[in-house]
Amino acid sequence: MISKLVIENVKHRPMRSMLSILLIGVPVTLILTLVGLSQGIIEESAKRSRGVGADIIVRAPGTSMLSFSGAPLPEELVPMLAKWPHVKLATGTMNHGAGGLLEIVTGIDVDAFNKMSGGFTFLEGHTFERPDDIVIDQYYARQRKVHAGDTTELLNRPWHVAGVVAPGKLSRIFLPIKILQDLTANRNRISQVYLKVDDPKNIPLVVSSLKSKLGDEYPIMPMEQLISLTSVDNVPGLRPFINVIVGIAVIIAFAVVCLSMYMAVLQRTREIGILKSLGASKWFILQIILAEALFLGFGGTALGILLSFATRALLAVFVPASLPQAIVPEWWPIAGLIAVGAALLGGLYPGLTAARQDPIEALAYE
Amino acid sequence: MNKSIISIQDLRKVYHVGKVDIEALRGVDLEVPAGQFLSIVGPSGSGKSTLFHIIGGLTPPTSGTVRVADQDLAALTDSGRTNLRKKSVGFVFQKFNLLPNLTAADNIAVAKHISGTANGNDQEFEKVLELLGISRRLNHKPSSLSGGEQQRVAIARAIVNRPAILLADEPTGNLDTENSQAVLTLLRDLNNRLGQTILMITHNPEAATFGDRTVHMRDGRVSV
Ligand SMILES: Nc1ncnc2c1ncn2[C@@H]1O[C@H](COP(=O)(O)OP(=O)(O)O)[C@@H](O)[C@H]1O
Numbered sequence: 029m030i031s032k033l034v035i036e037n038v039k040h041r042p043m044r045s046m047l048s049i050l051l052i053g054v055p056v057t058l059i060l061t062l063v064g065l066s067q068g069i070i071e072e073s074a075k076r077s078r079g080v081g082a083d084i085i086v087r088a089p090g091t092s093m094l095s096f097s098g099a100p101l102p103e104e105l106v107p108m109l110a111k112w113p114h115v116k117l118a119t120g121t122m123n124h125g126a127g128g129l130l131e132i133v134t135g136i137d138v139d140a141f142n143k144m145s146g147g148f149t150f151l152e153g154h155t156f157e158r159p160d161d162i163v164i165d166q167y168y169a170r171q172r173k174v175h176a177g178d179t180t181e182l183l184n185r186p187w188h189v190a191g192v193v194a195p196g197k198l199s200r201i202f203l204p205i206k207i208l209q210d211l212t213a214n215r216n217r218i219s220q221v222y223l224k225v226d227d228p229k230n231i232p233l234v235v236s237s238l239k240s241k242l243g244d245e246y247p248i249m250p251m252e253q254l255i256s257l258t259s260v261d262n263v264p265g266l267r268p269f270i271n272v273i274v275g276i277a278v279i280i281a282f283a284v285v286c287l288s289m290y291m292a293v294l295q296r297t298r299e300i301g302i303l304k305s306l307g308a309s310k311w312f313i314l315q316i317i318l319a320e321a322l323f324l325g326f327g328g329t330a331l332g333i334l335l336s337f338a339t340r341a342l343l344a345v346f347v348p349a350s351l352p353q354a355i356v357p358e359w360w361p362i363a364g365l366i367a368v369g370a371a372l373l374g375g376l377y378p379g380l381t382a383a384r385q386d387p388i389e390a391l392a393y394e
Numbered sequence: 395m396n397k398s399i400i401s402i403q404d405l406r407k408v409y410h411v412g413k414v415d416i417e418a419l420r421g422v423d424l425e426v427p428a429g430q431f432l433s434i435v436g437p438s439g440s441g442k443s444t445l446f447h448i449i450g451g452l453t454p455p456t457s458g459t460v461r462v463a464d465q466d467l468a469a470l471t472d473s474g475r476t477n478l479r480k481k482s483v484g485f486v487f488q489k490f491n492l493l494p495n496l497t498a499a500d501n502i503a504v505a506k507h508i509s510g511t512a513n514g515n516d517q518e519f520e521k522v523l524e525l526l527g528i529s530r531r532l533n534h535k536p537s538s539l540s541g542g543e544q545q546r547v548a549i550a551r552a553i554v555n556r557p558a559i560l561l562a563d564e565p566t567g568n569l570d571t572e573n574s575q576a577v578l579t580l581l582r583d584l585n586n587r588l589g590q591t592i593l594m595i596t597h598n599p600e601a602a603t604f605g606d607r608t609v610h611m612r613d614g615r616v617s618v
Pocket residue numbers: 388389409410411416417418436437438439440441442443444445
């Protein structure tokens with residue numbers, strides 16, 4: 029019976045109900061998009077790290093495993109590490125932030141990188157030939173709306189897009205390492221060295237022998253460890269950012285439901301009076317209001333989940349390279365709990381107001 | 395003397411509106427035997443509705459003794475009055491006061507649900523619905539029912555839980571002559587056939603004659 033009352037009430041004011049559901053849905057989408065983005069970016073970067081085909085990464089002392097720019101290591105390290113026991117291949121790369129949103133240009137030693145990673149899959153064009161050639165991956169090409177043969181601006185100069193490759197190998201934007209070093213005044217310097225060992229069983233052995241030789245201050249670790257380190261908590265500021273957004277979402281959902289239910293209670297003052305004249309208890313009235321808030325909360329959650337698919341589609345059209353958004357179903361119940369909790373809380377005050385209403389005054393209400 | 399289902403001595407009710415005290419009832423004495431159909435007439439503002447609101451447990455008395463269906467209303471708490479409304483009295487109002495979003499049947503079902511007596515089908519009540527002449531209009535919402543039909547649904551809702559007392563506050567005030575006549579005849583029938591105790595407020599002296607007895611109210615007091 030209560031559900032019937034609630035459903036008829038919701039149907040009776042379709043506009044108010046839809047607006048409330050929409051307004052609750054927006055913060056749910058906000059949460060899911062944000063979480064999906066962090067997850068998507070992290071998954072994407074893990075995939076690209078694996079795509080290198082390396083077993084071990086060596087970086088410079090004092091640099092974070094996750095820093096994106098700078099080239100503090102001397103290039104002579106590469107041939108030295110290539111001769112290390114059990115090391116099959118070594119290649120140095122250099123990262124340089126290109127200024128755009130998460131845009132990083134990677135300088136590679138083409139031959140060594142191909143050997144380690146198995147080589148690029150060219151979807152369009154070919155590898156570096158001209159001095160102004162650049163190779164980019166499919167997502168970046170789509171985001172920049174360029175094809176092989178086009179010219180694109182990067183690091184304050186025009187580049188000739190020599191080839192477009194399948195994504196999933198280290199980076200999205202590639203230059204021959206010499207060209208990037210010269211351009212950024214980092215001659216003979218690199219950001220990190222990737223190593224491939226003869227047998228995965230020997231990875232720990234190589235890591236510990238490198239550490240004892242180079243010094244403990246060198247961040248040296250198996251690639252799998254690096255990948256597992258890449259999480260929301262390791263991206264500086266991301267966790268607090270998510271918390272702030274979730275907090276804002278809770279407040280919005282709470283305010284929306286509170287306002288909406290308060291309006292509903294006012295509009296239904298007389299009906300509440302009628303129910304009271306029939307002997308409805310305070311708890312009964314409160315239940316009706318809370319049940320409606322609950323309904324709005326669930327409706328908002330469902331709509332919010334649907335909308336998060338829409339934001340993913342939008343991002344995939346406009347910024348496929350920078351902001352890959354994952355769909356994270358594990359967060360659906362969390363976002364739902366937040367929305368429903370905020371809705372219940374928001375319904376509580378109007379519900380108590382309604383429950384306490386004087387039946388005679390309520391019946392006289394026009 | 396027949397056993398009184400309503401017994402009131404020196405009932406007073408004062409409303410506080412801002413700094414002003416309004417004496418709505420100034421010492422009402424009234425005895426109503428079970429099974430009586432009592433008409434109450436009197437000018438506007440004489441306290442008729444207030445008397446009903448107290449008998450029906452919508453508001454507590456300020457002072458005096460009020461016994462309704464063996465309960466001392468002065469001693470009742472808020473939830474005690476809620477129980478009184480749920481079990482012992484049924485209201486019929488001038489403005490029908492049906493829930494606009496629900497069908498006639500659901501309006502009646504809500505009252506049943508609230509009282510906690512929502513049992514399956516009720517043969518006896520089916521007959522009451524026949525008597526009220528609304529059996530075929532039960533799936534309509536109030537907005538598609540005539541005033542007369544709405545008031546008959548309201549009456550059905552008021553008596554569905556077999557209350558000891560039916561309180562009808564100007565039940566024909568919003569109806570034309572024909573519908574008024576129908577509703578009054580119905581109340582008369584309910585009293586005759588089911589022995590339903592009915593108190594009815596009316597402005598219309600002719601309507602009052604449908605009752606067994608008429609009392610007059612003036613300035614917050616009952617005069618015979
Ligand atoms: N809830 C209330 N608050 C304040 N004054 C009220 C209230 N209800 C009734 N009154 C006052 O009490 C008096 C009696 O009103 P009422 O019982 O409605 O009379 P009747 O039904 O005979 O017209 C009137 O003066 C009215 O203004």
